[in-house]
Amino acid sequence: MSTEAGTPSIEKGSSLWRDAWIKLCKNHVALAGLGLLIFLCVVSLLTPWIAPYGYEQQDLLLGATPPSMQHWLGTDVFGRDMLTRIMWGGRVSLTVGFIATAVALAIGVVWGAVAGYIGGRVDMVMMRLVDILYALPFMIFIILLMVVFGRSMLLLFFAIGAVEWLTMARIVRGQVMSLRKQEFVEAAHSLGLPQWTIIRRHIIPNTLGPVIVYTTLTIPSVMLLEAFLSFLGLGIQPPQSSWGLLINYGVETMEEYPWLLIFPGIALSLTLFALNFLGDGLRDALDPRTAKD
Amino acid sequence: MKQSPLRSKHAPMSVGAAIVFFALLAGCGESETNVQSGNRTGTLHWGNAAEPQALDPHIATGVPEHHIIGALMEGLVVKNRDTLKPIPGMAKDWSISDDGLVYTFTIRDDARWSNGDVLNAHDFAWSWWRALQPKLGNLYAYMYFPIANARQYYQGDIEDFSEVGIVAIDDLTLEVTLENPTPYFLQLLDHYSLFPVHRATIEQHGEPDERGTRWTYAGNMVSNGAFKLTEWEINRAVIVDKNPHYYASDDVRLNRVVFYPTENQTTEERMFRAGQLHYTGDVPIDKIETYRAAKNPALKINPYLGTYFYRLNMRVPHLQDSRVRRALAMTIDRQLITDKVLKAGQIPAYAMTPPNTLGYYPPTTFSFDPAAARKLLADAGYPNGDGFPVTEILYNTNEAHRKVAIAIQQMWREHLNIEVQLLNQEWKVYLDSESSGDYQISRAGWIGDYVDPNNFLDMWLCGGGNNRTGWCNPEYDRLILEQAPSAATEAERHAIFKRAETILLEDLPVLPIYTYTSKHLVHPSVKNVASNILNQNYFRDIYLQPASD
Numbered sequence: 080m081s082t083e084a085g086t087p088s089i090e091k092g093s094s095l096w097r098d099a100w101i102k103l104c105k106n107h108v109a110l111a112g113l114g115l116l117i118f119l120c121v122v123s124l125l126t127p128w129i130a131p132y133g134y135e136q137q138d139l140l141l142g143a144t145p146p147s148m149q150h151w152l153g154t155d156v157f158g159r160d161m162l163t164r165i166m167w168g169g170r171v172s173l174t175v176g177f178i179a180t181a182v183a184l185a186i187g188v189v190w191g192a193v194a195g196y197i198g199g200r201v202d203m204v205m206m207r208l209v210d211i212l213y214a215l216p217f218m219i220f221i222i223l224l225m226v227v228f229g230r231s232m233l234l235l236f237f238a239i240g241a242v243e244w245l246t247m248a249r250i251v252r253g254q255v256m257s258l259r260k261q262e263f264v265e266a267a268h269s270l271g272l273p274q275w276t277i278i279r280r281h282i283i284p285n286t287l288g289p290v291i292v293y294t295t296l297t298i299p300s301v302m303l304l305e306a307f308l309s310f311l312g313l314g315i316q317p318p319q320s321s322w323g324l325l326i327n328y329g330v331e332t333m334e335e336y337p338w339l340l341i342f343p344g345i346a347l348s349l350t351l352f353a354l355n356f357l358g359d360g361l362r363d364a365l366d367p368r369t370a371k372d
Numbered sequence: 373m374k375q376s377p378l379r380s381k382h383a384p385m386s387v388g389a390a391i392v393f394f395a396l397l398a399g400c401g402e403s404e405t406n407v408q409s410g411n412r413t414g415t416l417h418w419g420n421a422a423e424p425q426a427l428d429p430h431i432a433t434g435v436p437e438h439h440i441i442g443a444l445m446e447g448l449v450v451k452n453r454d455t456l457k458p459i460p461g462m463a464k465d466w467s468i469s470d471d472g473l474v475y476t477f478t479i480r481d482d483a484r485w486s487n488g489d490v491l492n493a494h495d496f497a498w499s500w501w502r503a504l505q506p507k508l509g510n511l512y513a514y515m516y517f518p519i520a521n522a523r524q525y526y527q528g529d530i531e532d533f534s535e536v537g538i539v540a541i542d543d544l545t546l547e548v549t550l551e552n553p554t555p556y557f558l559q560l561l562d563h564y565s566l567f568p569v570h571r572a573t574i575e576q577h578g579e580p581d582e583r584g585t586r587w588t589y590a591g592n593m594v595s596n597g598a599f600k601l602t603e604w605e606i607n608r609a610v611i612v613d614k615n616p617h618y619y620a621s622d623d624v625r626l627n628r629v630v631f632y633p634t635e636n637q638t639t640e641e642r643m644f645r646a647g648q649l650h651y652t653g654d655v656p657i658d659k660i661e662t663y664r665a666a667k668n669p670a671l672k673i674n675p676y677l678g679t680y681f682y683r684l685n686m687r688v689p690h691l692q693d694s695r696v697r698r699a700l701a702m703t704i705d706r707q708l709i710t711d712k713v714l715k716a717g718q719i720p721a722y723a724m725t726p727p728n729t730l731g732y733y734p735p736t737t738f739s740f741d742p743a744a745a746r747k748l749l750a751d752a753g754y755p756n757g758d759g760f761p762v763t764e765i766l767y768n769t770n771e772a773h774r775k776v777a778i779a780i781q782q783m784w785r786e787h788l789n790i791e792v793q794l795l796n797q798e799w800k801v802y803l804d805s806e807s808s809g810d811y812q813i814s815r816a817g818w819i820g821d822y823v824d825p826n827n828f829l830d831m832w833l834c835g836g837g838n839n840r841t842g843w844c845n846p847e848y849d850r851l852i853l854e855q856a857p858s859a860a861t862e863a864e865r866h867a868i869f870k871r872a873e874t875i876l877l878e879d880l881p882v883l884p885i886y887t888y889t890s891k892h893l894v895h896p897s898v899k900n901v902a903s904n905i906l907n908q909n910y911f912r913d914i915y916l917q918p919a920s921d
Contacts (some may be wrong), residue, residue: 137782139712156658156713157778311769316794317778331638331771332658 102364109360112353119350123170132160134167135318143336153338155328161338164320165346171321172347175236175305176298182240183301184294187247192278192286194248195255206252209245217242225313235314239301250293254286287365295358299351322347405647411897411918414627416911419640421653423607423633427588429564430503430510435819435907436653438564440631443612443911444595445567448477448496448546449558453902453910456823458558462491462568462596463546472553473520477546484617485570486600493540499568500538505581511837512565514830515821518554518857552857555865556730559822562908570594598624598912607633618912625915637771644670644893650916651898655891657772660716663893670893673717677726677820677905678888679828680718680776682765684881686842688812690761695752697880702738702745703787704780710886713779714772721884723877724818725828725869732825732866737877742787749788757789764793767815768802776885777815806840814840817888820906825869826856832876843881848872 103109122129131151138158146153152161194205212220224238258264259282267277306323308314315321322343329340406417422436429441450461464480483491503510504526516522520537524530537549550557560566570587571580573594578585586592593601598621599612610631614624632649634640637656643649655663655671663671684691684700691697706720719727723734746756754760765781767773774796781792797805806814820827830836830852834844851872859865876882890907900913 135782135785137779139708139779142712156775157782311796311798316796317774318781331656335658335662 099361099364103360106360106363108356109364112356112360115349115353116357119169119353120173122166123173126166126170130163130166132163134159134163134320136160136163143332143339145336145338152342153336155339156332156336159318161342164325165322165343168320168322168325168343169346171232171315171319172302172305172323173350175239175321176302176350178233178236179240179243179301179305180294180297182237183243183247183297184290185244186241187244188251188283188286188290190244191248191251191253192255192282195252196259196274196278196282198256198259202252206249209248213245221308222311222313225308232315235305235308239304239308243297243301243304247290247293247297250289251286254289255282258282258285284365288362291358291362291365295354298354299347302347322350407647407650407895407897410650411916414625414916416626416629416898416914416916417648417650418629418631419634419643419649419652419654420610420631421633422635424610424631426584427593427601427604427610428583429567429569430499430508430512431583432564433511436631436633439909440610440612441564441567442909443597443599443629444593444601445564445569445597447563447567448479448561450910451559451562451904451908453900453904453908453913456559456904456906456908458562461562462496466558473550475548475550475557476541477548479544479546480619481544482619483596484619485594485596486615486617487570487594488617489570489572489594491568491596492543493546494543495568495571496546497538497540498571500566501533502569502574502580503565504533504536507581509583510565512563515560515563515565518550518552518557518560520549520551522551554857555862556822556824556826559824563821568596570596599626599629602628609633620912624912626911629911641893644895649893650895651901652893655716655893657713657715657775660891669896672890672892672894672901672903674890674903674907675905676888676890676907677729677823678818679721679724679726680815680817680885680888681721681724682780682883682885683806683811683814683816683841684883685809685812685814686881687809690763691812693752694879695748696754697883698738699745699748699752699788700784701880701883702741702748703783704883704885705740705783706885707740709776709779713775714886716891717889719887719889721887723873724832724882724884725825725873726820726887729820729825729828730823731862732869734825735870735874735877737874738880745787749790754790760788760790762791762793763812764795765813765815766795766797766802766805766811768799769796773815780885809840809842813883816882819888823906825866825873826852829869829872829876832881841881843879845875845879848875851875 136159138154141154141158143156143158144150144154150160150162152165154160155164190205190209194202221238221242224241225234228234264277264281267281272280302321303323305314305321306327309316309321309324310327315324325343326340326347329343333340409415410417418439420436420439422434424432424437424440425434426432426437427441427444429445432438432441446461448461448463448466449458451457452459460480462479462483463477466475466477468475477493479491479493479496485491500516502508504513504516504522506526506528513526516526521530521535522537525533525536530536539547541547573587573592574580574585577587577592590601590604595601595615598615598618600615601610602613603609603611612629612631614627615621618624634643634649634653637654640649640652640654641656641659644652660671684697686692706722710718710720722736722738725732725734727733749755749757749760765777767777774794777794781794784790784792805811806816818828818831831838832843833839833849833852834846851868856865856868856872859868894901897916897918899915899917902909
């Protein structure tokens with residue numbers, strides 16, 4: 080690499096996302112994860128048109144049957160087609176997973192970055208608020224939200240997101256505290272960049288690694304939280320379903336009708352695998368400190 | 373009423389899981405299971421379905437409480453565990469006047485409290501006086517109403533208790549005068565709301581009509597049954613030990629009974645298989661077939677005097693039209709629900725009273741008929757379900773309730789083309805919503821306290837505490853309150869009940885769905901477990917006899 084070529088290549092290299100994409104493409108496992116996720120999202124989007132049966136369509140006389148030609152993944156105790164129910168459940172679970180996590184991500188990253196960067200009294204106040212929210216039993220908090228604003232699926236997503244951002248804020252704050260003392264931040268500072276720009280351009284990209292890892296962990300826990308809330312009657316109500324709920328009910332009959340547990344379990348695990356591999360790949364790809372070869 | 377949380381309440385999983393965990397932990401130290409050690413020491417491990425809300429017989433209302441209180445206390449009579457015929461309990465015999473109005477009980481002279489005190493007729497008179505104190509809030513006070521002037525006293529129309537037909541003539545003689553001849557009166561005496569309580573203990577821990585005093589705590593409680601309270605660990609277990617002062621304690625063969633609050637049926641079934649329980653309060657629906665297929669003798673299914681039904685809230689505008697209610701009733705395929713969803717021999721119910729309740733067969737006014745139902749709905753202004761508001765079924769969190777509700781939701785959708793939503797709530801929230809009228813359709817169950825049609829019909833009186841639908845029919849009230857009690861013969865009385873129930877079923881403020889069966893897993897070593905239709909057990913009769921091999 081010559082010094083002459085340095086100027087244009089810095090210009091190009093400054094596009095973090097482009098770099099990341101090239102790196103990600105080299106990581107086949109992560110790419111497979113991404114492909115699987117896209118596939119699941121597409122199937123979920125198209126479910127109303129491609130599902131073989133209605134998700135609420137019962138056949139009590141048929142009852143629970145193992146996988147067959149008519150019902151590829153078997154039927155549940157009401158004679159409802161499991162493939163259809165897993166497809167519809169995937170819509171709910173994936174939406175909950177992504178929306179709630181996005182909400183948690185947005186609040187948590189901004190909150191943690193601001194607190195960590197400004198520090199001092201502001202940090203003190205902001206983080207004590209997080210501590211207070213931590214101390215609140217989160218279930219009661221969500222239930223209160225649901226009671227005040229009524230039961231709706233969208234609200235459920237936001238309520239879960241509004242609870243899940245706390246850990247994210249702490250992680251980001253810790254990361255930012257160690258970053259803001261570093262030379263490149265001081266350099267940006269001495270160049271006269273406004274604080275918000277420094278946070279946005281220099282601090283947040285550097286926290287991406289842990290944030291992405293934590294995000295991939297948040298999505299499954301959010302999906303399970305939704306199942307738990309639905310089980311208590313605060314979330315999805317029958318005949319609708321989600322993967323968490325399907326698994327929850329599948330567990331109770333796993334000795335009699337194992338396919339009711341296995342197939343939704345596979346669907347959820349596949350999604351989580353895909354998310355984890357993709358998250359892993361993204362973390363490697365997005366870390367600015369390894370951005371230069 | 374006896375609301376059955378066994379069938380009504382879903383468990384916080386953690387409680388059941390904790391029990392299993394501790395049970396397993398306990399199992400690590402010793403290789404013996406609960407059942408094995410229990411059979412050796414005469415300890416019965418009993419799955420009791422829920423944590424008891426109270427052990428005060430004048431406050432408790434549920435089935436789990438019933439079992440524990442039944443072990444701790446005894447009334448004037450007990451029932452034969454098979455035939456349910458009254459046999460001597462605290463009273464060694466009794467006589468009934470020719471007009472059926474005056475009952476004279478002779479208390480047995482060896483009747484003792486668990487601290488050795490003598491139990492006499494005055495204890496009964498005082499206990500019954502206490503049970504009728506309005507401030508105590510006894511939900512079962514109406515069990516006393518067959519007694520002359522008991523209702524008037526309870527409602528405050530009479531101040532003087534001596535006017536109520538309860539008199540202790542001497543230490544061993546109790547005379548009870550009734551308002552009307554009441555054929556089921558002796559049966560009532562075996563209900564815990566008429567059990568005696570120990571005056572000195574209650575007065576030591578508070579006022580007689582004070583709720584929630586410490587007199588029912590282990591160490592304080594004095595009772596008169598075959599067992600006495602040894603330990604009450606909240607959400608862990610209630611432990612009762614044999615009472616040496618009980619008059620027939622020589623015949624009591626169990627040394628100890630441990631009641632577990634096994635709220636989650638799946639957990640309970642696992643505990644049973646792991647040898648942690650001798651007896652389970654219920655069996656998960658999907659396990660029934662497994663046990664049947666394996667011809668496992670542990671599975672016991674018996675007829676159960678109880679009706680599963682849906683309450684319709686008469687304050688909801690679109691449910692006020694009786695044609696709508698009838699259409700809803702006619703599109704529930706009850707046979708399909710009992711055969712394919714519940715699978716435990718339940719009987720489809722088209723009336724409130726279970727069939728053959730003491731020889732009484734309820735009338736029927738409708739059957740499963742979707743075509744006629746659609747016509748009714750159209751007549752009511754909702755042709756093909758158009759414009760019918762979204763209706764909500766409320767149920768308390770429980771696997772079986774959920775399944776029934778899902779099936780009915782789909783039946784109504786299919787046959788009437790109406791939109792139905794399901795809403796589940798935790799047991800206490802659900803009870804609150806139901807009694808405050810904050811529901812549209814709500815699932816309910818009614819378990820008989822005594823074997824008589826009256827038990828299933830007098831809850832629908834105008835403004836009755838367990839009515840909760842807002843339904844009110846003066847003619848119905850007149851039949852139940854005035855005509856039936858003064859009927860001369862059993863046949864006439866049944867005819868009056870039939871007329872009353874016909875009114876109820878023409879109007880349908882409730883949708884009967886099925887008649888219960890009781891389902892249990894019983895370890896083969898447990899003998900003399902009851903199989904009566906009240907599912908009432910007598911622990912003084914039960915004993916453990918392990919197979920000899």
